[in-house]
Amino acid sequence: MTGAARKPYPVCPVAELPAGQRRIVTIEGKSIGVFNVDGRYFALRNRCPHRGAPLCEGQVVDFVTATKPYTWETQRPGEVIRCPWHSWEFDLTTGRSLCFPDTIRTTSYPAGASSAVESEKIDTYMVTDLQGMVVVWL
Amino acid sequence: MSRIPESSPPVATTVRWRAVDTDVHHQLRDISDLRPYLSRYDWQRLDEYGMPRNSNLYQANGGFRGARADCFGAGNNVDPRTRLDLFQEKLLDGCGIDAAILQGEYTPAVMALADIDFAASLCRALNDWTLAEWVGRDSRFRLALTIPIQDPALAVKEIHRLGGHPAVVAVYAVCGSPRLYGQRYYDPVYAACSDHGLAFALHFSNEGIGMNPAPTAGGHPSYYAETYLLRPQFYQAHLSSLLFEGTFEKFPQLKVALLESGFGWVPAFRWRADATWKSLRAQTPWVKRPPSEYIRKHVRFATQPFEDPEPAAALASVLDGMNADETLMFSSDFPHWDFDPPDAIARRLPAGIRDRVMFETALETYPKLSR
Numbered sequence: 001m002t003g004a005a006r007k008p009y010p011v012c013p014v015a016e017l018p019a020g021q022r023r024i025v026t027i028e029g030k031s032i033g034v035f036n037v038d039g040r041y042f043a044l045r046n047r048c049p050h051r052g053a054p055l056c057e058g059q060v061v062d063f064v065t066a067t068k069p070y071t072w073e074t075q076r077p078g079e080v081i082r083c084p085w086h087s088w089e090f091d092l093t094t095g096r097s098l099c100f101p102d103t104i105r106t107t108s109y110p111a112g113a114s115s116a117v118e119s120e121k122i123d124t125y126m127v128t129d130l131q132g133m134v135v136v137w138l
Numbered sequence: 139m140s141r142i143p144e145s146s147p148p149v150a151t152t153v154r155w156r157a158v159d160t161d162v163h164h165q166l167r168d169i170s171d172l173r174p175y176l177s178r179y180d181w182q183r184l185d186e187y188g189m190p191r192n193s194n195l196y197q198a199n200g201g202f203r204g205a206r207a208d209c210f211g212a213g214n215n216v217d218p219r220t221r222l223d224l225f226q227e228k229l230l231d232g233c234g235i236d237a238a239i240l241q242g243e244y245t246p247a248v249m250a251l252a253d254i255d256f257a258a259s260l261c262r263a264l265n266d267w268t269l270a271e272w273v274g275r276d277s278r279f280r281l282a283l284t285i286p287i288q289d290p291a292l293a294v295k296e297i298h299r300l301g302g303h304p305a306v307v308a309v310y311a312v313c314g315s316p317r318l319y320g321q322r323y324y325d326p327v328y329a330a331c332s333d334h335g336l337a338f339a340l341h342f343s344n345e346g347i348g349m350n351p352a353p354t355a356g357g358h359p360s361y362y363a364e365t366y367l368l369r370p371q372f373y374q375a376h377l378s379s380l381l382f383e384g385t386f387e388k389f390p391q392l393k394v395a396l397l398e399s400g401f402g403w404v405p406a407f408r409w410r411a412d413a414t415w416k417s418l419r420a421q422t423p424w425v426k427r428p429p430s431e432y433i434r435k436h437v438r439f440a441t442q443p444f445e446d447p448e449p450a451a452a453l454a455s456v457l458d459g460m461n462a463d464e465t466l467m468f469s470s471d472f473p474h475w476d477f478d479p480p481d482a483i484a485r486r487l488p489a490g491i492r493d494r495v496m497f498e499t500a501l502e503t504y505p506k507l508s509r
Contacts, residue, residue: 066424069384070322073423087417099416099428 006137008130017041017134020078024056027138034127034136035060035092037078041127043136044081044095048122053085055122060092095122157480158500158507159235160440161341161397161469164272165219165243166264171271175263180256190247190260198362201475209473218473219243222272229472230278233480236497237278237507238472239307239339240268241397245284246312246343250350257286261296265306273305280507282310282339290323294330301334307504308337308395313372314344314353320379328389335505337438340376341397342369373399374407377437381411384424386432393503394437397469401439402447405459408433434461438503440469441495442478444486453486463491467500 009027011034017023023034024046031046033056046056059082062074081092089098126137166172169189173181201207202214209218209228218224229235244264251257261284273279283306285293293309300306309331317323319340331338345365346353353359354368355375373396379385386392411429419425425432439460447453460466468484471477484492501508 061420064420064423069388069424071424082420089420099419 008135008137011134011136014129014132014134022056027136032125032136034134037092041134042093043125043127044092045123048083048085048088050083050088051085053083055081055083055090058082058084063098090122095124097121155236155497156234157236157468158497159229159238159470159472160395160467160500161241161442162225162229162238162472163219163243163474164240164268165217167220171267172263175266176259180259189244190251200362200366204475205473206475206477222275225472226276229470230276235278235480237280239280239282240272241282241310241339241341242268242284245310248284249287249312250344250348252348254286254289254292257288258292258296261286265296265300269303269305280305280307282308285309287311287327290326294326297327297330297334297336301330301336304506306336307506308339310339310341312341312343313376314347314350316349318379319376320383320385322383325388328385328392332389332391337393337395337504339395339397340373342372345372370400370403374403381429381432382422382425384422386436387424387426392436395440395467395503396437397440398442398471399439400443400445401460401466402445402456404439405456408459434464438465438467438499440467441483442469442471443476444478444483454488457488457491463494464499466495467503468496
């Protein structure tokens with residue numbers, strides 16, 4: 001999809017989507033989650049490739065990592081979405097799975113894919129502040 | 139004066155490997171075998187009270203007293219586990235085994251002993267006796283060290299004492315344990331294994347004994363058949379612990395051999411472990427890779443008791459699902475009653491992985507074997 005072909009879809013006034021909040025909207029028949037992560041906007045398809053859950057209704061969390069056993073370190077506050085079914089984690093800013101470290105796909109998952117586990121990236125969409133409105137571009 | 143043989147035993151000069159047997163079981167003829175290897179005091183108490191037993195309950199087994207009934211030619215009171223000549227005749231020569239790794243029949247009882255210093259004395263004596271009387275008499279034998287794993291500091295001392303011996307290829311522990319083996323309490327043992335290039339060989343026994351949890355996850359079964367059938371539970375529990383505690387992140391050279399665990403469960407365990415990790419990764423973030431990848435790299439399974447899947451074609455999918463070309467190693471369990479001979483096992487394997495299973499993976503898992 002080229003930028004020229006994209007169309008803007010208003011979501012809400014900027015003031016109604018403060019940092020740490022989300023909105024779930026339906027655009028062109030697609031359910032899409034729109035997130036404000038500390039002043040930056042992100043949008044991704046509200047469907048988990050694993051079991052079809054409403055991914056964007058999951059918990060927004062930090063990325064937990066470790067440099068060695070028995071240590072816990074949080075990074076990238078609020079940039080991870082944890083699916084409400086089975087807790088698969090995705091990078092909210094890119095749509096990439098955090099569970100398949102070496103097999104990230106850049107193509108979107110095909111509708112009705114027979115092997116959902118092979119699809120590890122959620123479709124993402126550009127979001128901008130357009131004259132005081134949060135706008136998703138599809 | 140060292141009681142260990144001063145010189146290295148001659149290494150078998152096999153031109154081409156045929157089979158490595160990763161699990162055989164020998165035994166003392168009598169406690170007096172240990173007398174030369176014990177201090178005067180330790181010998182006096184062993185002489186007075188006898189060897190520790192690994193059960194205070196009636197303990198059933200299979201076959202005849204747990205062994206092959208056809209191995210009692212010297213009389214019912216001569217335990218075939220005590221007869222080196224029988225190992226040579228029926229296993230090493232008879233079956234064409236180039237190297238057989240001894241996991242002592244005596245080991246479990248010593249590991250269930252609460253008196254850790256006496257346990258450590260017995261371990262030293264048992265290892266020295268085996269190196270002198272078994273390995274010293276036939277270079278095809280190798281030894282998995284008996285260690286007092288109930289006290290890691292003493293266990294580490296024994297690993298460092300003998301870990302450099304050319305015939306010592308592994309450290310032996312049993313599944314019955316007060317703690318799961320991934321817990322950090324045992325880390326010094328894995329560090330010592332890594333220092334000497336020794337595999338950590340885990341074998342059932344001692345479940346439900348002493349301080350150890352029941353012999354099944356649901357409690358104490360009435361019959362030996364149930365204990366036998368349900369053993370994979372223990373291997374799964376320890377394997378899960380090793381994976382999620384990050385043991386293989388801490389000890390990237392460590393190899394763990396699961397002996398007599400069966401292997402039909404491995405593909406399903408891997409699926410479930412990976413699914414669990416995908417969901418709960420953040421709780422143990424040091425587990426960087428799907429568990430199945432650590433298993434492929436670090437964990438090996440022995441063939442005996444070889445499960446004959448039904449329908450027979452299902453064997454191929456089990457072997458495929460566990461990457462058997464990388465993870466499966468032959469074992470006979472000689473002279474136990476559920477012995478598997480190498481020719482019968484080799485015939486069941488696809489030709490493409492036969493050498494891998496019969497000896498190649500063992501040579502990789504126990505790097506000292508081929509030195």
